[in-house]
Amino acid sequence: MMDDTALPARADADVEDLSPAEDAGAKTASAKTAGTDKSSADKDNRVSPMMAQYVEIKAANPGSLLFYRMGDFYELFFEDAEIAAQALGIVLTKRGKHLGEDIPMCGVPLVRAEEYLHKLIALGHRVAVCDQLEDPAEAKKRGSKSVVRRDVTRLVTPGTITEDSLLDAKRENVLLAVARTRATGDGAYDYALAFTDVSTGSFRVVASDHEMLAADLARIDAAEILISDAVYDDEEMRDFWRDLETPVTPLPKQSFDGPQAEKRLAGFFGVATADAFGSFSRAELIAAAAIVAYIERTQLGARPALAPPQREADGGSMLIDAGTRVNLELIRTTSGERRGSLLAAVDRTVTAAGARLLSRRLSEPLTDIAAIRARHDAVGFLVEETELRDGLRKRLAAAPDLARALSRLSLQRGSPRDLGAIAAGLKEGLAISSLFGVEPPRDLARCARRLAAVEPWLAEELTAALADDLPHNRRDGGFVRQGYDLDLDSTRSLRDESRRVVAALEQRYIEETGVRSLKIKHNGVLGYFVEVTAQNADRLREEPFNATFVHRQTMAGAVRFTSVELGELESRIASAGERALALEQAIFDKLAAAVVAASGPIRDAAEALAELDVLSGLARLAVDERYVRPEMTEGVDFAISGGRHPVVEQALARGSGGPFVANDCDLSAPESMKDARIWLVTGPNMAGKSTFLRQNALIAVLAQAGGFVPVTSAKLGIVDRLFSRVGAADDLARGRSTFMVEMVETAAILNQATPKSLVILDEIGRGTSTFDGMSIAWASLEHLHEMNRCRALFATHFHELTALTQRCNRLANATVKVTEWQGDVVFLHEVVPGAADRSYGIQVAKLAGLPKAVIARAKAVLAELEAAERVSPAQRLLDELPLFAAAARPVSSGSAVSAEPLPPEPALMELEALDPDSLTPRAALDALYRLKALLAESKGEY
Numbered sequence: 001m002m003d004d005t006a007l008p009a010r011a012d013a014d015v016e017d018l019s020p021a022e023d024a025g026a027k028t029a030s031a032k033t034a035g036t037d038k039s040s041a042d043k044d045n046r047v048s049p050m051m052a053q054y055v056e057i058k059a060a061n062p063g064s065l066l067f068y069r070m071g072d073f074y075e076l077f078f079e080d081a082e083i084a085a086q087a088l089g090i091v092l093t094k095r096g097k098h099l100g101e102d103i104p105m106c107g108v109p110l111v112r113a114e115e116y117l118h119k120l121i122a123l124g125h126r127v128a129v130c131d132q133l134e135d136p137a138e139a140k141k142r143g144s145k146s147v148v149r150r151d152v153t154r155l156v157t158p159g160t161i162t163e164d165s166l167l168d169a170k171r172e173n174v175l176l177a178v179a180r181t182r183a184t185g186d187g188a189y190d191y192a193l194a195f196t197d198v199s200t201g202s203f204r205v206v207a208s209d210h211e212m213l214a215a216d217l218a219r220i221d222a223a224e225i226l227i228s229d230a231v232y233d234d235e236e237m238r239d240f241w242r243d244l245e246t247p248v249t250p251l252p253k254q255s256f257d258g259p260q261a262e263k264r265l266a267g268f269f270g271v272a273t274a275d276a277f278g279s280f281s282r283a284e285l286i287a288a289a290a291i292v293a294y295i296e297r298t299q300l301g302a303r304p305a306l307a308p309p310q311r312e313a314d315g316g317s318m319l320i321d322a323g324t325r326v327n328l329e330l331i332r333t334t335s336g337e338r339r340g341s342l343l344a345a346v347d348r349t350v351t352a353a354g355a356r357l358l359s360r361r362l363s364e365p366l367t368d369i370a371a372i373r374a375r376h377d378a379v380g381f382l383v384e385e386t387e388l389r390d391g392l393r394k395r396l397a398a399a400p401d402l403a404r405a406l407s408r409l410s411l412q413r414g415s416p417r418d419l420g421a422i423a424a425g426l427k428e429g430l431a432i433s434s435l436f437g438v439e440p441p442r443d444l445a446r447c448a449r450r451l452a453a454v455e456p457w458l459a460e461e462l463t464a465a466l467a468d469d470l471p472h473n474r475r476d477g478g479f480v481r482q483g484y485d486l487d488l489d490s491t492r493s494l495r496d497e498s499r500r501v502v503a504a505l506e507q508r509y510i511e512e513t514g515v516r517s518l519k520i521k522h523n524g525v526l527g528y529f530v531e532v533t534a535q536n537a538d539r540l541r542e543e544p545f546n547a548t549f550v551h552r553q554t555m556a557g558a559v560r561f562t563s564v565e566l567g568e569l570e571s572r573i574a575s576a577g578e579r580a581l582a583l584e585q586a587i588f589d590k591l592a593a594a595v596v597a598a599s600g601p602i603r604d605a606a607e608a609l610a611e612l613d614v615l616s617g618l619a620r621l622a623v624d625e626r627y628v629r630p631e632m633t634e635g636v637d638f639a640i641s642g643g644r645h646p647v648v649e650q651a652l653a654r655g656s657g658g659p660f661v662a663n664d665c666d667l668s669a670p671e672s673m674k675d676a677r678i679w680l681v682t683g684p685n686m687a688g689k690s691t692f693l694r695q696n697a698l699i700a701v702l703a704q705a706g707g708f709v710p711v712t713s714a715k716l717g718i719v720d721r722l723f724s725r726v727g728a729a730d731d732l733a734r735g736r737s738t739f740m741v742e743m744v745e746t747a748a749i750l751n752q753a754t755p756k757s758l759v760i761l762d763e764i765g766r767g768t769s770t771f772d773g774m775s776i777a778w779a780s781l782e783h784l785h786e787m788n789r790c791r792a793l794f795a796t797h798f799h800e801l802t803a804l805t806q807r808c809n810r811l812a813n814a815t816v817k818v819t820e821w822q823g824d825v826v827f828l829h830e831v832v833p834g835a836a837d838r839s840y841g842i843q844v845a846k847l848a849g850l851p852k853a854v855i856a857r858a859k860a861v862l863a864e865l866e867a868a869e870r871v872s873p874a875q876r877l878l879d880e881l882p883l884f885a886a887a888a889r890p891v892s893s894g895s896a897v898s899a900e901p902l903p904p905e906p907a908l909m910e911l912e913a914l915d916p917d918s919l920t921p922r923a924a925l926d927a928l929y930r931l932k933a934l935l936a937e938s939k940g941e942y
Helices: 018-029 038-045 048-060 077-088 110-122 136-141 213-220 238-243 258-269 282-298 322-328 343-346 351-365 369-384 386-397 402-410 417-434 443-452 454-463 486-496 496-512 533-543 564-597 600-623 646-654 689-704 738-752 769-789 799-806 840-847 852-868 871-881 884-888 908-911 921-937
Strands: 065-070 073-077 093-098 101-109 125-133 150-156 175-182 189-197 203-208 224-228 248-251 519-523 526-533 549-555 558-563 631-633 638-643 663-666 677-684 715-716 721-725 758-760 791-795 811-821 824-833
Touching: 038 248, 048 065, 048 402, 065 077, 065 110, 065 150, 065 677, 073 110, 077 101, 077 110, 101 663, 110 125, 125 908, 150 282, 175 213, 175 282, 175 369, 175 402, 189 282, 203 282, 213 322, 213 799, 213 921, 224 646, 238 721, 258 646, 322 663, 322 689, 322 721, 343 351, 343 689, 351 549, 351 600, 351 799, 369 443, 369 631, 386 417, 386 600, 402 417, 402 564, 417 443, 417 454, 417 564, 417 811, 443 600, 454 564, 486 496, 496 519, 496 564, 526 533, 526 564, 533 558, 533 769, 558 564, 564 600, 600 646, 631 871, 638 689, 646 689, 663 689, 663 824, 677 689, 677 799, 689 715, 689 721, 689 791, 715 871, 721 738, 738 758, 738 769, 758 769, 769 791, 769 799, 799 811, 840 852
Parallel strands: 065 125, 175 224, 224 248, 631 715, 677 791, 677 811, 721 758, 758 791
Antiparallel strands: 065 073, 073 101, 093 101, 125 150, 175 189, 189 203, 519 526, 526 558, 549 558, 638 663, 638 715, 811 824
16 A cells, blocks of 8 residues: 555646646636635636546546646546545645545556556456657647646556556457347247457357356356446346456447447458357347447457457356355365366466466366366376476476467557567477477367477567667667667667767778877767867868868868768767667567468467377376276266365375374266165264265365376266255345355256266255254255266265155265274264264364363253254155155055145146147147156156
C-alpha cells in the first residue's frame, strides 16, 4: 500500500505539463470559493476545458475507471476517484469545483501505474488508460484555450491483459463468452462457451446446457465472463451470475448478434467463411463472435495472434463440478493458494507454459481412452530414457515463453526482450526436435514434427539482429546488434564518437591543405567551423580550396571558415541520437512483422514445447515419487493396490512425519457379482477416512490427465463424472447453512451420477438431528446402490448403515484400523474389511484437550446410553423397509411399514410434462422414442 503522503494534491505540480488553458482551468478549480456574490457563483459553475475533455472521454468509456494522464501522473476524478482510492488505499483529495460541486480526485504516479493496474484488475475492475497524444508545448502553440490532445489508448480488463507484470506466469488468463439460444421443440435453452487466453492465443469453443453450465465454468476458470445483458438480467439466472466470484461483464445484445456472428468471426480471421474452422452450432458461433468483437473493442483495433477456434468434443473430459474441485483442491486449496494443491504436488515442469498446460490437463482429465494411453506411452518412454529426459528438460529450461511474447508483439506491446524470447525459443525448439530417435511414441513424435516445421531463417535473422543484452523497452534503443545495419552503425558512431569523427575530418583537412595549424572548433553562434592563423588564410582562399572552404569570420590573428561537408556533419551529429533511435524502431517493426507473419508455426512450436515440458515433468515425477502406469480399461474397473495420497505423502516426507500408509481400494465388481462397487467406510475422526476417499479420487484425475499414479498397481475404467462431498462450509451470503450446502451438493450427485461415475461422500447427514441425519444417509446410500449404480466411497459415523450390506449385494464394509493404549486411541491409518464398533469420539476429544471433567462426564453419559439401547434399530429397519428401488412398488398388506413412495419413474415424469396439443407430428414422434428409451433404462422396475 502506498504511503498517504506520497500522493499530494497536484493543482500546481503538473502545470509545466499542461497547456495554458489546462493551467488556467486547474488554478480556477483549485481556488477557494468564499462569499456568495454572483461572480463567485459564475466561477463555480464554469467548466474548465480540461474537465470538459475528461467528462467527454469518460462518457465514451462507461463501466471503466478512467486513468487520465496529467504530466507524470494518472489522475482519477469523481466516482472513479472514490472507487480507486478505496481499492488502492491511496489518498482521496479534491481539485476545485465542477458545476458548483467539489471534484473528488486521486492519482497514481506514471512510473508505478502497472502496479496499481494489477491491483484494480485483480479486484475485477476495468480500466481505460487515457494518454497524452502530443507534447504540451504543441498545445501552447495553438492558443490559450487549447487543451493537450488526449484519448484512450488501451482498455484493460481482467480477461484481456497481456503484460507479464499483470499476469501469473503459471496460470492461464482466460476470457470467456457465454451464448444462449432457444432450443427447438421443448422450449429449453442451448448454451455455448467460447474462451480464449489473449496472452497466448488459444481459442476453444464447447457446447453446454443448463445442467452442465456451472461445471463447465468451473473447469475453464475464466478471469472474465462476457454475457448478453438480457441473459444477465434473466430472472431465473440473475442470482447465478451475481454469485460467481469471476468478474462478469454484461454486453449489449448487439455483441451477441446471431445473424452477424459468422461474418464477424470470418472477418476477424480474414477468411471467407467460418466453415473453414469446422462445424459449429449457432450458439457456438455467437459466443466465438462475441469474443472477437470484445477483443477488437478493448484492443482498439489491434489484433492478437489468436489461433482459429477449435471445437471441443462433447463429453471429451471428465465432468467435475465446482464443489468437487474445491473439495479435492485440484488447482488451488480451499484458501485459494497453489501450495498444498494436487497441481503443486505433481508439478515438475520447468517452463511457465508447461505449468499452465499441466493445470489445464488436471482441470479437464480426458475420457478418450486412446488419448489417455498415448499420454501414458509418452511418459513411460521418458521414464525409461533417462539421458533423453534429462537432456530434454535442460533444453526446455532455456526456452522462454513463446506464446505470450508472440501475443504482445501482435498487439504492438512487445519489447526487444519479446523478440529475443522468440529467437531463443525457436532455436531451442529446433535443437529439441533432433533429440528424439527414429520412432518415439505418438505424442512425442507429433511435438518433434511441430518444432521442426519452423523455418530456421527467422531464428537466425532475429539472432543476427538483436544484441546480447536487451532493454525492457524499445524506446530505450540499443537492442540492435553492431554490424547488422551499416546505416545504423554510422549513425551510432556519430552519436557516440562525435569527437573522433570531427578529429578525423580535421586531420584530413590538414593533409589536403598542408596547413598544420588548422583546427575544427565549435561555439554556440557559428556551430562547427575551421580556424587557421591569419598567415595561412590565403591558402584556403586559393584554388582548389576556395571551392571547399567558405569564409565566415575574421578575428585578430585568426580567420574562420566553414564547408558544406562540415555543415552536414554538424547536422548529422545533432540529429544522430534521434536518427539512431528511429532506425532501431524501424528495424524492430520489421522484425516484429516477420514474427507475426509466422505466428501459426510459432504458436505450434510453443504448444509443442509446453506439451514436452508436461510429459517430461510427469516422467520426472514418476521417477522421484515411485509412481506407476495405470492400466486403463473401457469397463468400470477401479482396482487400486497400495494407493497413496500424492499431496499428503509429500507433506509427510518434508515434515519427517514418517512414511505414508498405503491402502488398497477395489470397486471393480461387475453388476452380476456380489462383490462391492460401493465401500461404506467407518472409523473414528482423525483416522484417515477423508484422506483415503480423496486419494482415490485424485488417482483417477491424475491417471486420466495422462500421468502415472501413486500406487503399486492400478486397473481403472474411465470415470465420466467425478463427484465429491467432503468437508463442511456454509454459504451465509446466499442464506445457506452448512447442512443446506451439504444437501445441495448431495442432491447434485444423486441426480447426475451414472454407472461410470466415481462418487466420494463423507459424513452425509451430520448437520441435523441424529435420526434425520441417519435417515438421509441411509436413503442416499440406497439410491447410489440401486439407482445410480456407480462406483462410490461412502464414509460415515452412522454405524447402523453397515447392516445394509446384508441385502445390498454391491455394498461392502471397510474400516480404518485403530487401537487403544492406556486409554488413548492410536491411529494406524490402515483400511481393512469390516465395520467399526464405535467412533472413539471421546478419545479424540481427549486428544484435542477437552477438560478432564468433561471427558469423565462424557464417558459416564455414553455408558448410560449404550446400556439403554436394547434392540438394534438398524436390524428392525432391514426387516421392515424395502430396498430403495422397491420402495416405488406397492407395499404388501402384511407389511408393518408403509414407506413413502419415491418420485415417479422418469418415463412417467416425461409423459406428464408433455402437451399433446402443442406437438408437431415430428415432435410427437421424438417424444415417443424418448419415452421408450426411458422405459428401457428402467429395466422393468415400474
